[in-house]
């Protein structure tokens with residue numbers, strides 16, 4: 029379950045510390061039940077990435093309450109936060125792959141962090157890379173791959189450890205139509221297995237094709253929920 | 255966390271400067287340690303030699319003594335010969351005395367017209383300290399002074415203990431500088447790997463795991479540097495020990511054989527201590543840096 033209650037996020041301009049903080053998110057309240065699926069839409073700069081950052085614990089709210097997977101985010105230790113992050117798969121808008129690691133090792137990273145055995149890692153990583161169509165690029169490093177292939181590695185890394193919550197920020201931005209469809213197949217399969225999913229996107233055609241409740245934000249305000 | 259180098263730390267901390275600086279620190283620390291030991295052992299041998307030495311000064315040695323039968327010097331000599339515990343009294347010759355005074359008074363002190371006191375050296379083998387001796391001799395020839403080596407030995411002890419304090423201060427400073435060097439290197443490594451660490455942190459890496467990876471890397475570099483620095487110090491220590499040998503009364507010829515035995519036990523502790531400092535410093539530095547991440 030993901031729950032926001034009157035959440036505000038303000039960014040201070042580090043260059044002008046005296047200036048008033050800018051409201052990025054204002055009075056956001058919503059709830060996603062366990063196993064739910066939500067599209068997150070809104071114009072560029074509306075605050076989609078900022079809202080997702082709050083969900084995947086990369087940012088603290090200025091005000092308000094956030095529950096992630098049944099845990100009150102404000103009340104946990106750094107260690108508990110780290111363990112909670114392991115249960116959240118994230119596809120970043122800018123991928124965030126480790127440039128010095130191969131595709132295989134990038135995808136294996138979350139499992140290694142969770143101290144899984146190499147046999148299981150090998151099976152799961154190989155399978156998920158086959159799913160995203162990169163089984164023949166296991167040893168390529170990110171800079172040797174196209175933007176679309178990098179995005180697919182980022183997706184594979186987000187789902188390989190079977191997260192309870194999947195957060196994807198514009199995951200189809202660099203994919204062609206067929207790849208985007210394949211990705212949605214993967215995400216809906218995970219969702220059916222019980223993973224709660226939030227996908228931020230500009231791709232309205234995709235939203236039309238996979239009807240699901242929408243969270244729409246404009247200028248930091250939630251203007252549609254459902 | 256995985257054993258492989260996911261964080262690219264091998265590159266991040268490959269900073270060749272770190273082992274080199276640590277080697278220099280260890281070199282200094284080895285000298286400091288050796289200094290502590292050497293001053294202790296020199297103090298020991300000097301004190302045992304000095305504390306049983308008596309120096310007796312008799313002013314106007316050639317004047318008649320209280321009884322008027324003999325000279326003041328001869329009277330004191332006779333008294334010393336009778337005193338139990340005093341052995342081997344020797345009157346210092348005028349030439350020896352001049353040689354001693356030359357640095358202060360010039361070529362021929364007698365030319366200054368100064369009345370030189372007679373100086374007798376002797377050994378004290380009696381029980382306790384020869385305090386009563388001064389009073390007894392003063393009665394025979396007024397103004398006679400007894401200088402027990404113990405006083406001088408106490409001064410040597412004070413000097414060596416302050417030398418040891420200096421050496422200890424050197425060790426503390428070296429340890430602090432080494433910690434600072436490791437902290438700077440760790441911060442440089444963190445800055446260089448900021449993106450990678452942010453990503454790994456976002457994937458749920460524990461602060462402790464990340465810090466331990468850095469700390470283990472720091473231990474390898476610091477230990478290597480420290481072993482090198484300590485080994486480099488050995489020939490220097492041997493040379494210094496050879497210089498000190500005449501004072502401490504031990505001397506041999508073969509290579510490194512002058513290095514005192516206790517050092518062979520203490521020096522290996524240096525890289526271990528350095529590694530400990532490196533590990534702890536890297537842990538603290540990385541953990542505090544990670545607090546800047548959410």
Ligand SMILES: Nc1ncnc2c1ncn2[C@@H]1O[C@H](COP(=O)(O)OP(=O)(O)OP(=O)(O)O)[C@@H](O)[C@H]1O
Pocket residue numbers: 039040052070071072073074075076077078079121
């Ligand atoms: N670290 C930051 N410091 C200050 N302002 C920020 C920061 N990150 C984002 N912003 C501002 O917050 C607002 C929302 O940004 P955000 O990235 O959440 O938008 P978005 O909806 O994801 O946009 P896009 O669709 O282009 O990805 C923007 O005005 C942006 O300039």
Ligand SMILES: [Mg+2]
Pocket residue numbers: 076077078121197
């Ligand atoms: Mg965004």
